Amino acid sequence: MTNHIREIIVIASSIVGLLATAIPLVIKLVRKSKQWIKERDWNKIASILPSFIVEAEKFNNYTGIEKKEFVKSRLVLFAIKNKIAFDETKFDTAIDNIVKLTKEVNQRSKDRIIL
DSSP: HHHHHHHHOOOOOHHHHHHHHHHHHHHHHHHHHHHHHHHHHHHHHHHHHHHHHHHTTTTTTTHHHHHHHHHHHHHHHHHHTOOOOOOHHHHHHHHHHHHHHHHHTOOTTTTTTOO
């Protein structure tokens, strides 16, 4: 009888040890997979964003704000279609950074500051 109880205790302690090791690993795996999905989704957004900006720049009679709203609306539709969480702040920042970069690269002579 006591041997039987000892075997149960050994098995139970082994199971507890395995669970103590497995649970943190599963939690880390879930967090990493969520992070990976967010990065994958953001890479999709980053790859399509320049084409939306190029398309918006073809509208000559629109202001920069109107062009940005056009790009944001296209991004929202893209995000919905691809089941990507819409983060307006992140999208705004990405658009602003690309526009800023293109303005710096493509400065017109009247825009340059002469020192």
